[in-house]
Amino acid sequence: MSDKIVTKGIVLRETQTKEADKILTVLTAEQGKLAVVARGARRKNSRIAAASELLAYSELVLFERNGWMMLDEASTLELWDNVRRDVEKLSLASYFAEMAEAVTGEESAGETLSLLLNALYALDRLDKPQELVKAAYELKLLSISGYEPLVADCAVCGDTAPAEPLFDPGEGVVLCRGCAGAAAGALLPLDPGSLAAMRHVIGAERKRMLSFELRGETLARFSAACEAFSRRQLERGFRTLDFYKSLRAQVGAFPGENDRK
Numbered sequence: 001m002s003d004k005i006v007t008k009g010i011v012l013r014e015t016q017t018k019e020a021d022k023i024l025t026v027l028t029a030e031q032g033k034l035a036v037v038a039r040g041a042r043r044k045n046s047r048i049a050a051a052s053e054l055l056a057y058s059e060l061v062l063f064e065r066n067g068w069m070m071l072d073e074a075s076t077l078e079l080w081d082n083v084r085r086d087v088e089k090l091s092l093a094s095y096f097a098e099m100a101e102a103v104t105g106e107e108s109a110g111e112t113l114s115l116l117l118n119a120l121y122a123l124d125r126l127d128k129p130q131e132l133v134k135a136a137y138e139l140k141l142l143s144i145s146g147y148e149p150l151v152a153d154c155a156v157c158g159d160t161a162p163a164e165p166l167f168d169p170g171e172g173v174v175l176c177r178g179c180a181g182a183a184a185g186a187l188l189p190l191d192p193g194s195l196a197a198m199r200h201v202i203g204a205e206r207k208r209m210l211s212f213e214l215r216g217e218t219l220a221r222f223s224a225a226c227e228a229f230s231r232r233q234l235e236r237g238f239r240t241l242d243f244y245k246s247l248r249a250q251v252g253a254f255p256g257e258n259d260r261k
Contacts (some may be wrong), residue, residue, distance in 0.1 A: 003063070004072060007031065008174060010057040010116060012097040016042065022052050024071070026060070027100055029110035038071040048074045055080055055093055057117065082124045088247050089123050092130055095240035096120065096137055102234060103145040111144045111206075118206050128210055130220060135226035136201045136209050143202050147172065147233045153200045154179055165190040167198075169228035188225050193218035198225065217253075 009028035017023050020042040026034045041052035051058040051074030061073035081207035083089045095110050119137040122128050142148070154162040156179035164177035166187035174195065190198075193200050193214060201209055214222055231237065 005062045005069075006059065007062065008057070008059050008077065009034070010097075010113065011052065011054050012101045014052060014054050020046075024052055025101060025110060027104060027113050027116065028060075029113050030108055032106045032109040033101065033104045034062075034069055034106075036060070036069045041071075047241045050074075050076045050079065053079070055083070055097060057121065060212070078120075080120050080124045081211055083120065083123050088130070088244065088251075091240060091244040091247055092134060093120055093123055095134075095238055095244055098238050098240045099141055099230070102236070102238075103141060112141065113145070115140055115144065115206050115209075118209065126210070129219070132214060133210065134198075135223040138230040139198060139201045139226040140206065140209055142233055143231055147229075148202060149173065149229060150197065153201065161192075162195075165192075165195050167225045167229070169225065169232040172229065172233065188228060189223070190221050190225060191218055194222040194225065198223045 007027040007028045007030055011024050012027050012033070013025040020040050022038040022041045024036045024038055026036050028034060038048055038052040040046050041048050043049075044050075048071055050056060051060065052071070056057060056076055057078040059075045060071060062069045063072055064070070080093065083093050085173045096116055096119050100112055104112055115137065119133060122133045123130070139149075149167075151167075151174045153160045153166075153174070154165075154176045155171070155173035156175060159176060162174060162176040162179075166175050166177055166180050166184055167173075167190050168187050174190070175187065180187055197212060197214055197218075200212055204211070212224060
């Protein structure tokens with residue numbers, strides 16, 4: 001047996017294999033994304049069962065065997081009980097995990113791990129609208145992953161307070177309506193509040209990322225811009241997001257949607 005490695009990580013995905021094992025995709029600060037075999041994790045009373053659940057954040061003891069990282073011991077640090085009791089929050093948290101997996105490789109991922117933990121904490125403990133947490137997470141994750149949009153001023157005229165601002169999710173820039181010209185109809189409308197929110201999220205420390213409030217149409221515009229930006233830049237959709245939206249459609253609009261009407 002090789003030397004053991006002790007690290008902290010969160011389970012981004014779990015796959016059942018063999019009779020009672022799981023293969024876990026684990027996000028760690030030092031090693032980035034790891035594939036970890038959790039032998040016997042599905043057995044009753046397994047000592048690693050809790051740490052092998054989706055979104056479980058734990059201290060892990062690993063060792064390498066035949067090219068695989070094996071889970072030897074685990075001590076759970078956070079299971080997000082309030083998230084697990086709410087199917088909507090759980091589906092949104094799963095989307096956060098799928099996004100983190102999509103942007104992370106086998107390099108150090110301390111910022112991504114910290115951001116994911118902060119977003120899950122907000123869902124689990126803070127009284128923040130899910131739409132706000134979701135949009136801020138999407139924008140911040142893309143920004144720290146090398147896709148930061150340019151929203152400080154109009155990309156054409158340089159105005160820092162653009163009149164009727166529009167967001168181009170493909171180019172990742174803000175334009176005045178006048179500067180956008182004929183392309184304005186294909187861009188996403190912002191307002192001073194939603195533009196300020198984008199600037200705040202990009203520039204803020206992760207723990208201060210959600211230290212603001214948005215309502216009604218301003219929140220709707222912020223949310224639409226952040227989701228469209230993540231879809232266009234990553235050039236893919238997410239099944240977890242589709243499932244989350246299907247749940248939301250069954251119970252009504254996002255919090256605050258009634259304020260937009």
